[in-house]
Structure formats: C-alpha cells, structure tokens
Amino acid sequence: MKAFAALIDRLIYTRSRNSKLALIADYLKHTSDPDRGWVIAALTESFDFPAVKSAMVRTLLATRVDEELFRLSRHFVGDTAETAALLWPEPNKLLPFRGRVGVGVAGQLEADGPTTSREGEGGLTVSQAVEALSSATRATAPAILASLLDRLDADGRYALLKLALGGMRVGVSARLAKQAFAQAFDVPVDDVEELWHAIPPPYAPLFAWGEGQAERPDLADVAFFRPFMLAHPLEDATVDLADYAAEWKWDGIRVQIVHGGGQTRIYSRGGEEISAAFPELVAAFDQDAVIDGELLVRGDAQGGEAASFNALQQRLGRKTVSKKMLAEYPAFVRVYDLLAVDGNDLRPLPWTERRRRLETFVPRLADSHFDLSQVIEAADFDDLAERRAGARDAAIEGVMLKRRDAPYVAGRRAGLWYKWKRDPLTADCVMMYAQRGNGRRASFYSDYTFGCWSDDGELLPVGKAYSGFTDEELKWLDKFVRDNTVGRFGPVREVEKSLVLEVAFDSIHASKRHKSGLAMRLPRNARNPRDKTAEEADRIATLQAMVT
C-alpha cells in the first residue's frame, strides 16, 4: 500500500506526460503481482465496490470523529476521501504531544520523533485491500473498511479510500497506462493494447509475458481490441488517386466493434471500452467479425442522416443510457474497414481486398444501425479538391485518403493513410482574459479567453485557446497581458479589450453553457495578433451563421 500511496501522490503533482509515464513504468517494474495489476486497474478504470460508497464513509467517520468537525473539515478540503483520510484517528499511535503536556512550564514539546510506519513487515498490501473490499456486503463494509484504515497512515488511507470510492483523478488514461507498461518491459505498445482487454485484472499473464517469463497469451475466443490504423495530415501534398482511394472523413468518434467468444465489445480510439454507453449497437452487432468505423448519431434535421458532433456528445461518457436518450439520439456506425470475419484475420490483406469483403459483409448487419461508408468517385485530385470544398454536410470533417495496396497496420505509418480536413472556420476575436499555462509554460500567460460583439455592443466570451502559438508569439502575448491587466480574479487576469486574435476552429455549435450561446470545437490561434482594432472584431451574429 505504501508504494501505491507514494505513486498516486507523485502522480497528483506531476503534470508532464513523460514524467507520469516514467513514474508508472518504474512502479510496474519494481512491484510484484498481483499488487501492480490491481493498481493499474485502479488507475485506469476505477474499481466498483458496490458496498463502499461515500455516504457509507461519512457514516463511518461519524463513529470516530465529531460530525461538526467533519463537516467543517469536509467543507474546507472539498473531497470526502481526502477529508476522511486526514481525520481518521491513528489508533496505534499516541498523538505527538499527549502525555507530555503540563510537564513543565517552559518545556518545549518534542514533535519531531522518528517517522513511525505501521506498514513495515506484515503491512497491508493492495491485494489484501482489494480482496477485503470485494468481499464486503452492505452490512460488513463499515467494519471491514475501518479495520483497513486502522492499519494505514494518512497517505495510505488516502490511497485506500480513492481505490475504494473510485475517481482517482491523477490524469492517467488507459492509453497512458498501456504505454507505461510497454515502456516498463520494453514491449511493443500495439501488443499491449491487443492483450489488455483480453485479460482481466490483475493481469498476471500480461506481466509474465512482459517480463519474458511466459509466451504471449492466446487470444482465441476473446473479444480483444486491435490497435487502430491512423492517418497523417495531408498538409500541402497531393496524391494520385490511382494509388489512393478517397472516403469522406466523418465527424463522429472512431470505434472498433469486436465480436468474439460470445461477447460484443465496443472500443474507442484510445482502446477504452465504451460498450455500456451504446447498448443498442452491442445488441445489433451479431456477426463474428471486427469492424472499424465512425460512430454517429442520427439527426432529424438531415432526414435520418448523421447529425453534428454536438448531438453525439450527448451520448458520450455514460455508464448507463436512458430510453429517452436512446430515442432522442439514436446511434449508428458508418463502417469503413473489416479487420476480421468468421475467424479470419484480414489485416494483412491490401485495402482493395478488405474493401471488397467489407462491401459483401455490411449487408449481413442490421441496416438500422450500420451502413457502409461510401468511396468518393472523383475523376482526379482536382475533382476531389472541388468536392471537398463543396461539402457542407455537418457530419463531414474532410476527406480520408487510403493507399489501395496497404495492409491494416497499427499506428501512424508514413504514406499509407492521410486525413485531409476541411479548411477550418475562422473568426476575429478580442482577448478578454488570460491565465498561466502548465509545465514549461507555467510562467507565461498562455491560455486566453476571447470574445465577439453582441448586437447590444457587449463583448461576450466565445471560446478559449491554448495552442497555435510559437514561442516568440507567446513571449509577446505574455508581455501584452502583463502590461494591459485591468483586473485580477485569483489566477485569472482580465486584460484591456484591445487585442484582436484570429481564431481557427473546426466547427461551432449552439451551447447553453455560455452567455454567447456558442461553443467552438477545437479553437486555436490561427495567426499572429491582427492589425485590427477591437471594434473591427467579428460579431456573435456572424458566428451564429456558421453554426452546424
């Protein structure tokens, strides 16, 4: 438990991705099974122990700590797990001053005794904690949790409560954890991704393979994830359509649906399983196959065609879905690749061959939930460019170019797949507020909120940009913010409304969250500060006309 507590403590304060990778890799290398497996599971998907919930923790605390003091502390700390960890009395250890006070009028109380650790030999391990928590029922949970807390120090209690209640919030995605695993054992991350979902926590066979002590686990009859083939941006290049096939690039989320071993699973691009959010797709996919496609939501406005990304967002990140959600935002998959069918791995085949099989395969699926992504029949590259420029469908994000003779390979390989996004939309906006960045940018005001003019002549925020600046521009902008600050709200500086930025964004949507009623998708800086006065910046009405 001690090493786990130290790990999450470090992760909380570490902002750089590489440092996080190094910390996790180091932990995985130096911790034994099954602890490390439970820990990585806790970091990425958070366990669910049905008997242990925060209301139960509060009730338990009330048996040890005055309720009013708990309430005041909880209010100050803002997190139940952390408050409870700090407040839980240490039964085996006398408080530092007890028994010494009143010894002498001038006697200084000795606080800095040796660090006591109740977690030496025979200390609580992560697996013991997991085992105890899993066996808990509603009736036994309070006593079980109490006995575990009694065996730990404050950091250990924090780790235990975070493990038990979930919501670790240390900024570790499933993708990052897999990369850390690959880094720790020097194995290809693609292999780790494939194996990950095939093996349940605590992943003992995965670690055995990573350490070279066992063969690669056999994945027959398991609905495992295949790492996605990814595309490079086309930039200014052109390609010969004799070598490349063109398809529309859809503005949904990329998914892989796998059927195997009697199970159907849906994976997102990061390899996270999202089956629970789309039960209707899981139910409808009844073929022994693996498909790659775009998950979209049907939009009424477009007569049953795909709706904008904004509609899809209503369905993302849910653990359960209501009937209302299912009816209002029906999901479907536009299929563009076939990775396996009837037990055969098709990935080594060229795209042309996979496409041929895909076209005969898709009719086997229910057309209510699956359709085929069409190939664009363009005469030549210029013709394609023209079609791309003319495409105004809300769900079209641009064009994909796929090399006709390329197999399906994991990751982003040069020359095989290109994405050619539609030109971004742009607007001239006025900088309103600035905040300092993170990491290398911690001393720079590098995050900007910007706004456009309402009909009443009021400047309303329309978005926030963090990227698209060169170091030189950042230096200049940082100085601008410092020299033009008119107000401070905690870490935020309000600036003189005089600087116009050209902001690029992929699309813009109606949003109830912002006063302007608008939300930009992927806003970033397009160009150096503009030689324009604030009055010349765009109006909200102009942006409203771009809403999809």
Added chain:
Amino acid sequence: MAKGKPWLEPHPHGLYVKPADLWIDPSRPVERAAVTHGHADHARSGHGAVFATPETLAIMALRYGVDVEASHNQAFGYGDGFERGGVRFSFHPAGHVLGSAQILMEYAGERIVITGDYKRRPDPTCAPFEVVPCDIFITEATFGLPVFRHPPTSQEIAKLIGAVRAEPDRCVLVGAYALGKAQRVMAEIRAAGWDAPIYIHGAIEKMCTLYTAHGVDLGELRLVSETDKEDMAGQIIVAPPSALNDRWSRRLPDPVTAMASGWMRVRQRARQRMVELPLVISDHADWDELTSTISAVNPRETWITHGSEDGLLRWCELHQRNARALHLVGRDLEEEA
C-alpha cells in the same frame, strides 16, 4: 480577579488594553502598540510608540523604517516587560519566528496571555514556545481544523533533499515566506547536512542578513541574480511564494516547484498553486498543538483571534471549555502559514 468590567477590549482592528491606553498588534496606526512579531499582518508602520522584543523591532526597522533608537520605541527581552496604567506587560517566546513573543498582561489579579502566532515544534531559528499559565488565553487558530496535522519537519526536509538529488540536472525552487519560513527552511536544510551554497531571491536577502546578525547560521548564501543558470543545476533555491511562477523563475534550470506551507497538507490546495513538491512545513501550530496547548495552559476562558475559529470553538465546546471568537480583521493567512 477583576470580574465584571473588562479591561481588554477586542476590536476588529486589534485588542485594546484600556487602563494602559495601548493596542496589541493593531492593523492601523495608533499612538501606542505592543507587537507580538514582525509579520505584516501583526506589525504595521506608522505607530507613535512600539513595544516589542529587540528582534521584532529590528525586523520592523528593516521593513518599515521604524527607528529602533528613538526613545519612544522600547525593546524587551524574553521574560522582561514594563508597566503602564497599572498593567504589567511581559514578553515570552512564541516559537513562531525570530523575536516572536506572547504577551502576558497582569492587571488587578487577572492574567491574560495573547499568543500572536505560535508553534510548538522545534525551530533552529527562534526560541521555543513557553507555556504561560493564565486566566484568559487568546490564541490564533490558523490551522484550527483536525485535518491539519503537520508531519515531522525532518521528514519534509528529507523529501526536499531527496528531490534535489533525484534530478541533478534540475534545481528545486522552494517557495517560502520571506520572514521566518525561508530562514527556517535554510537552517533545517543545514541541520540535515546540506552544505552546498543555497541560492536565494533578492527579496529575502536582507532578512537573511538580519537573521545571521542575530546568531542564526544559514551557511553560504548566494544570489540567483548573480549566478549563471547552469551553476544552479542540482541546487536548492529559496524564494518568496510570489516568485514561484513569476518571470523571475525563467532564469533557473528547469525548476521543480516546491512550497513550504502548512496548507500543503491538502492536496487540492497544493495543486491549485501548481506545486510539484509540497512541503508541509509550518510556523503555525497544527490541530494537535493548538488543542494540547489549550489543555496545558488550562485557562478559564479561551479567546480565538483568527483562522479556522469554528473548528477550535467546536473543540472547546466538546471539552467544556469557555471560548469565544474575536473576528479580528486584516489577518493574512494564506502567504505565511
């Protein structure tokens, strides 16, 4: 005992000792002020006459140009004091920072102690707190919630030195309040055996010199502004908290940002301040120190000046102690805790 007519009046801007016509730690200029210690929320400029320990007067001279030699300002060592309007005032160590004192007032058979800010754990830069028996104990409550239990200082210092050694290409930049915390951190680092020069921000240089002149050995100190960037790799830098994410820090080699404060006990607090290495080192009493000190002093009444009054009041209630909160204004808790 002088029951009935109170001779000490709490006002939002300080405590007024009526028979002596004198204020304690007033937050605005007054004719006569007794000052517990040199932090800005207790020691202000512009008073007619100041009564304080020699160290506190020296700090006020450095910060506000108070004239130490002027005859209306008077310095008293620990245990010493003066009498005015029938009230006997004396100064006793509070263990908070160099020169910090509790002030004991005796009048008509009643004893009142005001702690100013204090702590109970050892501090190589100042005299240790003394328990002074009294009838009314006026205590601070910065960390008046049971979530605040400061770990042993040696453990935090080991964490700091470990972080410097772990990444020799970087440096560790410690944010510490310019008066007290900065010098204490340096002295603790020395006590732990770190004998390389410590690099400091210009804003704390004079206070370090003052501490050294009062016999606190801080070892060799160098100014960051006079050092090449690469020479500070693998070294410890000490600066006021406001400099941590300031442009000033760009002259340092890839600093690990650390902060020495009791608030670092709460993870989200540390994260908000963009701290990578939180060091729970405080010059204020933690929950156990506050409550055990009240028990040790065992006063008839406890008055609570500033901080988390509600928490400490609740504790007093649970332990059947008479207590009240004074709600003084102008106490700045964030920076120097």
